[in-house]
Amino acid sequence: MKSRDFVVRFAGEGGQGVVTSAEALARAAAQVGYHVYTFATFPSQILGGPTWTQVRISTNPVQSQGDSLDILVAFNRYAYDNHISELRPDGVVIYNSEEFDLGGESGRSFGMAVDQIAKEVNNARAANMVVIGGVAQLVDMPVKYLEDFVVKRFTRGRDEDAQIIESNIKALRAGAEVARKSGFQLGELEPPTPPKYDQLLIRGNEALALGATAAGLNFYVGYPISPATTILVWMENNLPGKGRFVHQVSSEIEAITAILGAGYAGARSMTATAGPGFSLMSEGLGLAWMAEIPLVVIDVQRGGPATGLPTKTEQSDLLSALHPAHGDVKLPVIAPGTVEECFEASIYALNWAERYQGPVIVLSEMALAERSQNIRKPDLGAVKSERRKVYTGSNGYQRYEARELSEMPLPGGPGAYVANGSEHDGMGDTTHLPERHIRGTERRFGKLNLLNDGHYEAEHASSPIVVLPWGGSKGPAREAFNLLREQGVDIGWLYTMFLHPMPPKLLEILRKKELVIVPELNYQGQFSSILRGDGIRAESIRQYSGLPFKANELAVRLKARIKQHQERKVPA
Template structure:
């Protein structure tokens, strides 16, 4: 028996690939397996090749697999594009309708199943995805009743007759392939899972859930890939707690509305991707100048311009840190797991209100949309801190206003909500005095700039970096951010087996940069390898700027739209060792 395998289904977008993947993975999750998914999809609504890959394991996993065991193909293009990933024991389950051909040099076993034919016999070709999934599930030898339960949950809202037909489609697909194969294939028999309950979700859903738990009750946003699922999640969730979501006309309206709602006292967030973030920049400066908290999620994708809207990239780092005009306090945090997406979102709301500034949550497409297993969340960890909110200000002297921007020792001024008695003050985007009145005094300008920028001098965040450092003097310190963490860890297992000592740091606070924390690890390593999905080495540049060690830094970059594979990081490190020798 084996401890893990990988399964992929592909076809034209709109053929039911997504629903097949959803049912297949749901059934596996019910059995207690750990899962890690990757969606390759076109930027078109319908048409264009798409595939979903699931890695299945009896142990925790956080990376895409290098290879593939089972490929389910609705067309020849799927075979041509993906068959090279198959192992020597790999299998292709393909629709006999298109007369599938295994490419030369691929040693995979082909099962040409009349997928469309069986579906049409049952009444509609739309059920071909259920025929295909039943065929591939049967090869694993896993309980069919678990899969049927997932089918029932998927189609239950459409009535018993629809459920019955889809269950029959699954059975017919399973029956055909088992007859052809002579039963479940030995090479695909998985060891039993632990059976423990696990979450199975995308990062965007975890961010949405974190926002609800943090007390967010309003989200203005404009749909954009790969951020839209946050909005979709909150559309369903917020009304249950007295909140709401508004689809705005653009991202400028979304962020200004979020700033206004936060000023009014309602915890509010918005979410977008690189193009939307660009439109928000002037308003982010407004939030910094008026010291109004706001939480913004940037789910990075391939750029520039429309770029690769459905592909992986980590190229917005500089935009998030330096994009606004002028100089304001700003916090940029970067979760790297599903669990961190949840907890970091809660912390982002706290940080925004404590330091009264914009907080940007930086994710990437793979973390945002890659569905994966996660540990059960601990709601006892949730702490809400709203900072220096004053509910009962002292009565002001005649003709005096509340000092909303008062100079204080820690730089955090008292904050009141509109309508609070004795709390009236001015709010303006121009430079202002302690009461908010416009001021061009040079003395006041310098004091206000120092006050705003000094607020983050004593910034405290949870785990600014996440380190796994078993070696005192490693050959390599591999540094990454976002979704690269699990891939790096898997590559390290292979490197350690080859006698190469490695430590790993995931940078989780991008701005202000945690230079001293990182320096404790960079100073001990012989070589620093910075892994990032962009062409210009933006994380490496931050390390050089704040930490130094330029002579030790080697950038491993990937910007073709795909996430890193463990083998790619492993090979890069091996080649670097050989080159140094």
């Protein structure tokens, strides 16, 4: 039987090679042209603790983590007990027989003495290759692909390269041999069709960081917090240079106010955080809005509120991203839905901040941040880097006098003013006049009209009922949508990562719909509540488990909701 897609989960204790096995398999598969998608959760502790990573490999582009497992690799008993329920009925378990023995407990399982085999090929560090060899054999993925990967990975111009390559290949073959002897077979994976263009295998957070760098980011500070820490670490390693500053600061309050100072002084500045840190940034974001200072904050959402679920995923910060601060404030929000869009979102965010002279929020989420995916290599030549309008006239400039966006003076240049968090007059001096507050408020909101260039996706958009996911729920929603269309369900697809301001044309389309269904990972149905405020008949399909949607489950819920809608339409 030919297959086009399989999902394998590696589960065990931190430090047992769970993550390295998954990553090596993903990289090897992507290298030869398969589409890959990883999904992981981590324990919130330094060493050990239950951990798992799953890899989905397909001949077609993949958009979600996969609903059920074809193969479970269990490194210990706890992992087996906790993950076996997600294995599909005819799936196969590979277990580490040095840790535990399933015996006849699970019909479709076999043990592998992983470390023992690795020792036999004289490379104790090749245990993950043993496992991968076994997995590849089960799905009939040619071991040659993996061998090519090993050669590429370990050719590092050192004397020991040949020995390491040889032992790793032996490990792969030994693992495959154990799997062959087990007699299990999960179909035959079709050969990949490598794309004609160059690709990257990259995580969401890395793509956010790379995009920002490509757009000319030159000031980054941050404070460690899961799941945004990897952006800080990436920046510390990669951004420093002449005219580019990176630093770990003492709190999120310091982070937001420092990038505000930098933005005021002319830098393209950014920080990244997660829910608790984002809460601390509220007042600083209000100041950036009020004093009209460009800056970007990435919020990598995790489960909330308070400390919440630091290593799980949720889409529950949308309302606070739009309205982080007290007073009349509504910030621009860009929520990428794929790893590719992460790269683009950073660029848009920095450009929007410069263009309208104010703060922009990028809303990512844990599942997207830590996911590795193969993407088309971005074309750096196509990256636009916008610069704010800088004042170059003479002194005595009224920086805030106009009713719309005006040129911004920079320290050292002409037009000294006070960037003021109190309501202010043209020079930035504090005022309490009602007329000034009316004008100032209208000016600040009016500038949002400069950000109407977001794009959107529309398919079967003439259908009266559409699905409109946001952020990381895009992938599962897309797969659910495809399933429903295959089943002949009349449903349209609309999507944008520009949640505020939304592309005006998209709003226009949405207002005409009978029903807009919004799958989202929060209790309140945050996005649909906003859409209803915009005159759109929107309803949410909600999930708040800390885990992403599964495509099949979502398809069932969408279908039920559509049916309910149609029944209501029929007069009794």
